[in-house]
Amino acid sequence: MRRLPFSSALLALLAVGAAHAQYDYRLAPQALGDGAYVFVGALEHFTRANGGNIVNTGYIDTPAGAVVIDSGPSRLYGEQQRALIERRSGRPVARVYITHAHPDHFFGDQAYAGVPVYALPATREAIAANGDALADNLYRLVGDAMRGTHAVAPGLPAGAGRIEVGGRALQLIALAGHTDADLAVFDERSATLYAGDLVFHRRTPTTPNADLARWLAALDRLETIPYKTLVPGHGPVLNGPAAIRETRDYLRWLDAMLREAAARGVDLPELAELPVPERFGDFAVLRAELSRSAAHLYPALETQALRRLAPDGRE
């Protein structure tokens, strides 16, 4: 193992000294108008410093209690999120929707005992199957803030369509492409679209479970929704279609670049040396996510480019 830099050693000592202090996410909801809110996360990878809070979560206030969209990266995040929402709305949370089975979006579920938690069927299955492995990995990356976190699969299946909570109409839109099942939530009164990780903004999209063709189709569908405000899964909230277009532009470029490289016989590590268009240059964590996307998506493309040899002269 490499020697720890001095600052890490110091942090480790401080962590021992402060073993009983809980990580504070300092959550502060941003009001989007008409009772819709967002908690904006950092445009970073998982680190000990950010406690895994690299994600946008949100809630919609109703007279029957808030509808929460995604519960965040840890039990502590979920607890702090729930306490803050219930203090501000003055009512217990009515229900929680989990957009997809990535660990920064659902590990706060533990904090919602007694509250109905919904997700698309494939999301519930993926969390039940892989949740513990995802928790182990996140604990390695984030450390203390993950203490006491384990996977709790959402208890109820979300169905697509229009629902009402406390007289407030929400549209549940069942899509896929970022993962096998991606739920978007549209709040009609505030015209806010919670897009989950189908939409990234100024942050490089991630692809560990992606199907790019389905993802692009999902973006086309989202573009037809009459939203004013869009909450991407990662990156700043915005008005208008720029983030959907940006995500589509990047995914199309990524797909074409990988296919073209595979057809030329480029090996996977050589992709890191290929140029990236300037318009993506200000995306957060660009090179690191590109390298990960190459690892996820390129193996299938490069082996497709090969041809089966007829066995000759077996000795």
Next chain:
Amino acid sequence: MLRLAWLFVAAWVVPALAAPPDDPLRSPAWPYMAERYFAGQTVRFDAAVRVLMPGAAEDPLAVPVYVDAGALADVREILVFADLNPITTILRYEPGELARPSIGFRFKVQQATPLRAAARTGDGVWHLGGAWLNAGGGGCTTPSQASGSGLWKDRFGEIDARLWPRADGLRRLRLQLIHPMDTGLAGGIPAFYLETLALQDSDGRTLARLQTFEPVAENPLLSFDLRGRGAVSIRGRDTQANRFAGTVAP
């Protein structure tokens, strides 16, 4: 006369170089690696040997690496090893005169480790390049689940391959042999892996020879940069004396 004088001086200098140079990667295992692979030989850390590899293992069962020693003249052999892997030696490549000293492959990693490529030039000097590979993952999700493909159960011994012309006049050969590449370290499964691979052109000239070891990933996927003419024939053998062969047309 001058050449003889140079050899004479070299004979005096070499013993002084026998102590391994300081490791720029600061690996705890470097003294052992130096003793194991380079005892009594001259070793030099050299940026001319490039190792292209992601900084972190997204899939620890198939970490992609491309080694390029093309900036050096007269490379006779490239040795690739990982200091902190349970089995350190990954491959030995002899590119010959009709191949560029570069190779692409995937390997299995157990924990964070330096990955080294050592290129031996005709003067006997080892030129070392390398990089650290971290085991941790990146943002938004976990590294891919570790699981073998099981492809070899149906297709054992088959070869997929293709030759491409390169802009520099060489030819890129990529090939994949369907093989489990069992390390012998997993409970109850004996070591079973591809050991040798040889490439020839249509004139019967040897282009390159490769020795592979246990850490090479399941279904070895390899990239070569070759000269030579016409089709390339591939001949391989594994630890149980299974033989593999095929010919790739240009």
